[in-house]
Amino acid sequence: MSDPLKDYDPHAFEPFAVTVDLAVFTVREGRLHVLLIRRGQDPYEGSWALPGGFILPRESAEEAARRELAEETGLSEAVVDSLHLEQLRTYSGPDRDPRMRVVSVAYTALVPDLPEPHGGGDAAHAEWVAADGLGELAFDHGQIVADAHDRIGARIEYTCLATTFCPTAFTLGELQQVYETVWGTVLDRPNFRRKVLATPGFVEPVAGASRLTGGRGKPASLYRAGPATALHPPLLRPEGRTA
Amino acid sequence: MSDPLKDYDPHAFEPFAVTVDLAVFTVREGRLHVLLIRRGQDPYEGSWALPGGFILPRESAEEAARRELAEETGLSEAVVDSLHLEQLRTYSGPDRDPRMRVVSVAYTALVPDLPEPHGGGDAAHAEWVAADGLGELAFDHGQIVADAHDRIGARIEYTCLATTFCPTAFTLGELQQVYETVWGTVLDRPNFRRKVLATPGFVEPVAGASRLTGGRGKPASLYRAGPATALHPPLLRPEGRTA
DNA sequence: GCAAAAGTGTTTTTCATACACCCATGT
DNA sequence: ACATGGGTGTATGAAAAACACTTTTGC
Numbered sequence: 001m002s003d004p005l006k007d008y009d010p011h012a013f014e015p016f017a018v019t020v021d022l023a024v025f026t027v028r029e030g031r032l033h034v035l036l037i038r039r040g041q042d043p044y045e046g047s048w049a050l051p052g053g054f055i056l057p058r059e060s061a062e063e064a065a066r067r068e069l070a071e072e073t074g075l076s077e078a079v080v081d082s083l084h085l086e087q088l089r090t091y092s093g094p095d096r097d098p099r100m101r102v103v104s105v106a107y108t109a110l111v112p113d114l115p116e117p118h119g120g121g122d123a124a125h126a127e128w129v130a131a132d133g134l135g136e137l138a139f140d141h142g143q144i145v146a147d148a149h150d151r152i153g154a155r156i157e158y159t160c161l162a163t164t165f166c167p168t169a170f171t172l173g174e175l176q177q178v179y180e181t182v183w184g185t186v187l188d189r190p191n192f193r194r195k196v197l198a199t200p201g202f203v204e205p206v207a208g209a210s211r212l213t214g215g216r217g218k219p220a221s222l223y224r225a226g227p228a229t230a231l232h233p234p235l236l237r238p239e240g241r242t243a
Numbered sequence: 244m245s246d247p248l249k250d251y252d253p254h255a256f257e258p259f260a261v262t263v264d265l266a267v268f269t270v271r272e273g274r275l276h277v278l279l280i281r282r283g284q285d286p287y288e289g290s291w292a293l294p295g296g297f298i299l300p301r302e303s304a305e306e307a308a309r310r311e312l313a314e315e316t317g318l319s320e321a322v323v324d325s326l327h328l329e330q331l332r333t334y335s336g337p338d339r340d341p342r343m344r345v346v347s348v349a350y351t352a353l354v355p356d357l358p359e360p361h362g363g364g365d366a367a368h369a370e371w372v373a374a375d376g377l378g379e380l381a382f383d384h385g386q387i388v389a390d391a392h393d394r395i396g397a398r399i400e401y402t403c404l405a406t407t408f409c410p411t412a413f414t415l416g417e418l419q420q421v422y423e424t425v426w427g428t429v430l431d432r433p434n435f436r437r438k439v440l441a442t443p444g445f446v447e448p449v450a451g452a453s454r455l456t457g458g459r460g461k462p463a464s465l466y467r468a469g470p471a472t473a474l475h476p477p478l479l480r481p482e483g484r485t486a
Numbered sequence: 487g488c489a490a491a492a493g494t495g496t497t498t499t500t501c502a503t504a505c506a507c508c509c510a511t512g513t
Numbered sequence: 514a515c516a517t518g519g520g521t522g523t524a525t526g527a528a529a530a531a532c533a534c535t536t537t538t539g540c
Contacts, residue, residue, distance in 0.1 A: 005502095008397070015258035015259070016258070016259055016260075016261045016298070016503085017259075018259045018261065018335075020344050023397050025529085027305065055259070055346075057333065058337050059337065060335045060336050060337060061333060061335035061346070062335075072533075087332050087333065089330050089332070089333075090304060090333040090348045091329065091485070092261075092298065092303045092304035092348065094300070094302065094303060096300050101300065103261050103304070103348075103532090105333045105335065105346075115416075118495095152438075157522075166513070168533070171519085172519085172520095173519070188503070188504070188505090189519080190504090190505085190520075190522085191268075191503065191504085191520090193520075193521090195502090210519095212511075212512090212518095213519085215513080216507060216509060216511065216512050216513080216516070216517045216518065216520030217510075217516085217517045217519065218510035218511060218517085218518060218519040218520075219510075219511070219518095219519080220518080220519055220520090221519085221520095236502095269533060274518095294496075331492040338537085350527095380494085395509085408490090409508085414492085415492085415493095416491075416492075425509045430529070430530070431532085432491095432492080432493085432533085433493080433531090434496075434529070434530065436494095438529090453492095455491090455538075455539090456491070456492090457490065457491060458490085458491095458538095458539070458540095459489070459491065459538065459539045459540075460490045460491025460492065460537075460539080461490085461491055461493075461536060461537040461538055462491090462492080462537075462538070463491075463492055463493090464493095476528085481531095487536085487540100488539105488540085489539090489540085490537100490538085490539085490540105491536100491539105492535100492536075492537075492538095493534105493535080493536070493537095493539085494533105494534080494535070494536095495532105495533085495534075495535095496531100496532090496533080496534100497530100497531085497532085497533100498529100498530085498531080498532105499528100499529085499530080499531095500517105500527105500528085500529075500530090501526100501527085501528080501529090502525105502526090502527080502528095502537095503524105503525085503526080504523100504524090504525085504526105505522100505524085505525100505539100506521105506522085506523085506524100507520105507521080507522080507523100508520080508521075508522095509518105509519075509520070509521095510518090510519080510520100511516105511517085511518090511519100511526085512515105512516090512517085513514100513515090513516085513517105513523105
C-alpha cells in the first residue's frame, strides 16, 4: 500500500478476487488426513480441492476462514471460534485459476478425529482423505497441502499444537501417535513421556481417569491440554529438521 | 477459491486492492534498522510507512515485492533478484486503509548496511530508521514491523539467514553482533565461534584475509557465507524462545 | 605497558539416547 | 500363560554453558 493509492480509482484496475483456502488436518487410524471437497464444476471437475471461499467485504481473512470452516465441517460456531487457525501463506501466481486473477490466503487447522464432516450446505461432499499419496489436486492445492504439512511438522516441535489433534482427554500414547504420524517417525516412548511431562503447562493429568486404548494392555491415564502455548525445551524430531 | 467462483462476475463485487508491503531490515551501528518512507499524502500524512505498492495484473506477489524493493532502494535488479525475500503474512483487516479495502501481502528482506538507500523515483525519501522505539507508523505497519522482527529472530535460529545482514566478507564478531542485535542479548564469544564453525556450510574462511574491526585489537580473519541454507544443530538464543 | 579485540582450551553440568525392566489388562 | 500397551529407572555419551587463558594489534 502506501503511496500508489494516491490517484487510485477503485474500479480502474482489473479486479483481484481474494479468497481463503483451508487445509484442515486430522489424525485418523495413524494416518494424517486432509479435509477435501470433490469439485463439481468446470475447472478441475472431479478433482479434489481444498474448502474455501471469498472474503466478504467486511470480513478479515481469518474471519472468512472461520466462517468457511464452520460451513464446510458443520462444526458449531463456538467450537470453530475456539480452534487454533494458523495463517500459512498467500498464494498469488497470476495463473492459479484459469478463470480470473485469484489471490488466496491459506490457513491451516488441526482438529481431533471425532467430528465426521457432516453438515448442511457446502459440507455435503466434504471428506477426510489420507494425506500421503493423494493424487493431483485442483489448482495449486497440492502445493498448499504439502506446505501445510511441512509447517505443522515444524510447529509441533516448538508449540503445544499437537494436543489440538486430540480429543479433550487423551492418553500420552495418543499424543505420541500424533507426533509419529505427522513426522513419519518412531519415537521412544519413555523419552517422549519424560519430555512431555517435563514441559510445564503442556499437559495436565485428569484426576483418576484412565482409558483402555488397544483393547489389551494396561489402561492409560488421561491428560488434557495445559495452559502453555509454547514448548520451552522444544521437542525436536530425531533426524535433522525440514527447514 | 474452489466453489464460490461458479457464477462469478469479475466486476460484481466491490473490488479488493491487493498490495505488497516490505519490511527491509539492516544492522547498523549495533542497532536494527528498518527502511521507511515519510508519507506525503492524506491518510497518515507525515508518518513513517513501509515501502510497497500494488501487485500488477500479471505479477505474483513475490515478483511485485522484488520490483518495489528495487525501486525503493535503488539496488540493481541483479542484486535484488538474488536476495532472500520471505513472505511474512497477509494483513487483511477490513479497515486497514480508510480509503478502500486493501489486502496486503507483507515480505521481509535482510540486507547488509553498505547500500545507502539512494535511488531515483520512489527512493528519494526512503530512510533507515532504528527499529527500537519508533513511534506510531501509518496503517498497521507498526504491527507488521513487530511481526517481522519476531520472525527474523526465529529464522536466524534455524537458518543461515544472519549472513545476509553482513557484507560478502565478514568477521565472526560481525556475525555475532547481528545475532546480538536482532535478539537483544549478549552471547559468549568462544561458544558462538564454536557453534558457527561446527555447522558445515554456514561460513567458509576467506584465504589469508583479515580486518581490523574496532580500531584496536587483533585483526579478525574473514569469512563468507557458505552453501548451507539450514542450520542443523540450531543456534538457540539464551532465554526461552519467543514462539 | 596497557587496553581492546580475536582466538584457544578446559571444566562442569545438563540433556538426549538407548535400553532394561515392572505393571495392568484382555484373551 | 502370554501378548499387548502403559509406566519407571538408569547408564552412557554428546553437547551447551561458563570461564580461564593466550595472541595480536593501536595508543
